[in-house]
Amino acid sequence: MRDRLKIMPLLASLAALGIIATTIIGLPSTAPGLSAQMNANAETIGIKNVVTAVLLDFRGYDTLLEISVLMLATVAVLSLRVPPSESRRRLTGESGLLLGSLTRLLAPFMIVIAGFLVWVGSSGPGGAFQAGAVLGAGGILLALAGYDRPAWVRQSLIRVALTIGLLAFIAIALLPILNGGTLLEYPDSARKTLLLLLEGLLTLSIGASLASLFLASASRGQDGGGR
Amino acid sequence: MTLVDHLPALLIIAPLAGAAITFVTERSVDRIVAVLTSIIITLFSGMLLYRVASGGAFRYEIGGWGAPIGIDLVADGPAALFLLLTAVVGTAVTIYATAYFPKDCGTSYGHGLFWTLWLFMWTSLNALFLTGDVFNVYVCLELIGISAVALVTLKGDADALRAGARYLFASMLAAMTYLLGVALLYSSTGQLDMEMLRATLTPDSGAATGLALMVAALVLKTALVPAHFWLPTAHASAPTPVSAALSALVVKASYFAILRLMLSVMPPGFIPGAGTLLGILGSMAIIWGSLQAMRQTRIKQWVAYSTVAQIGYLFIVFPLADSGADVLAAALGGVLLHALSHGLAKTALFLGAGSLMDRFGHNEIARMTGAARTLPVLTATVALAGVTMMGLPPSGGFGSKWQLVSASIGAGQWWWALVLGLGGLLAAAYMFRVLAVLLSDTPTEVRPTHAPVRLEWLPLALAVAALFFVFAAPFVDSLAGISTIMLHAGVTP
């Protein structure tokens, strides 16, 4: 369908651009923000990658809610699935020679890379989300290449995989309360271990969520026609 | 630290844990988990309210860091009040839903996931009422938005999907605009904590633009006229317990964020004319919403437009915020009282309307004649809830109007009082139109029901609570004062 150019949205868009650009240009060209304090505190707890420190420690509560958002979206997409009684064929791609063999080669690498990304996240760019994205992409790739879900990967297991990250996060968040601290106040001695454990489980859940977001919606031959 | 000190964190973790647990458990267990969680949350909310009322507001430093490094939760009077409202309405909705959703619906599709989605929504509401960080508000808004849209589309029919899609796009527009606002705000101030922002805010264009974008986005999420287009269909097409939660709680959440930004963060006059503009839009909402409600033929749409009108009342506080401490205290107490009583009454109205629809088998108001004789409890619910909408004594609606009127006159802005009076008249008009049908002499057939009695008596209980809510006014007023909002008028809480 061809859309006419609509005046009101165009004006709104241009006005927004004007206001935002003017504001941006008017800002001073140097501004420390909170970087000084963040860098200093990251050093005291011994995490070299400051962004990871901000994400998982200082503003870990944001990350907790963010994991909840991802899991919530997965639940929401699952709730929008059409029940199988209404003819819904599973996604099966034609796995040509190239796609099939490439996938067979890549899949193990993707798992290793995901693990590496989690590990390196404490000292360089990386972390649970990046690793989870690689895992999720790997899952989608396998599905697109025509690999059916193996029998041992049951619905219940998928649900556990989706939930384990959030549950682990909640448990780790509540633990300090029993020791007299506040929510998410990691003990200095166990910080590195806890964060690595947390990131590992989060990676699993994020990967499962991202794969589910795609695969739960994907199907061929839906009624309603369409291209 | 005792349990009470940790309540802010627990009030968020409890529903979140419930949501995660219900995702992996069976349907029958889900309902039990949900009911247990709602009881626990209600208990915690009551304890927190008591703590704030007797000991004053307090901050909870997550991770032990404290702002500006970490994120703080703020437990003050308004937050505690909204948390308790959410708990009471949430428990009512939970109990109603145990009867509304049939037990045998399978776990994976549609209705089976209601409990998980509902508990996620509850988490997001509590989180937003407690947060003290503007970026955290963004994440909470997303949680609220996604859970609300998913709950609206739960029925799966074309109307629900269309309403949900419209709601989602409005949410996306609001969310992205809000995020850009935060980007500009942080880039010009270097702060994300509300307390720190209030302390360091200087009049420069970056911060003002950022805050204006944020407030505009929240106005869209609160469905203030003219940004209300998504609300009537969304609230009407949702399953009944969801409609109640949406009208009673979800719109109040984004409103609460506006309260925080306009009154706790921004000093008086930071964005010139903003308060007056919000007051004008609120007045338009009261008038337009009521007029549209009078034209509705279907019952849930009628209730939804009543929500559009009632939201307008909440914005009358903003033009009155800069006229001194007494005026601000009265106006703030008034809108809080309104939010609480409307929350109770609207829940009663939606749940009652849903039960009426169920018994009559259709949703057309004109054909629901004689309900007074055949369905007396439900008719009484609608009538009593209507008393709060109209603002008649001794309802909370009356108490809030009274305070807002006296605040308007005290500030020398008497025209708001005219709007408030007109709003009451219009509400009476749209209420009587429906009540006339319900109370008419010609009874129509109603379907016999095997539904549990709680579907009828629960809404009535809420309507009665709202009916006498004016007596809670002194308590609400004192709690309104326990907040950094009062600093807006130079009063140290």
Next chain:
Amino acid sequence: MSTYLIYSLGGAVIFAIGLYALLARRHLVHKVIGANLMGSGTFLVLIGLGNRAPGGTPDPVPQAMVLTGIVVTVALTALGLAITKRYFSATGLDDLDTDPREGDHP
């Protein structure tokens, strides 16, 4: 012109384009893409302005905000597309302006 301005202003332009798409385009998928663009534009603004920190290393807080924002945007996009797909299979429509009932009594 400083480097950061290029990214930030570029982000503002992308935001504006996305805003137009979300408001004006009728096809639901176009709207979803528009919302995505608004998000990406905001991220660029954040990263660009975060580059103004003195001392070489950019400010970590906007980076953390962007990481969180990306995940949230993915979640929203997935939901938007799922609803679009479900709506399409229920009504055969891909825009919200056409009434699926077309005058039939509900």
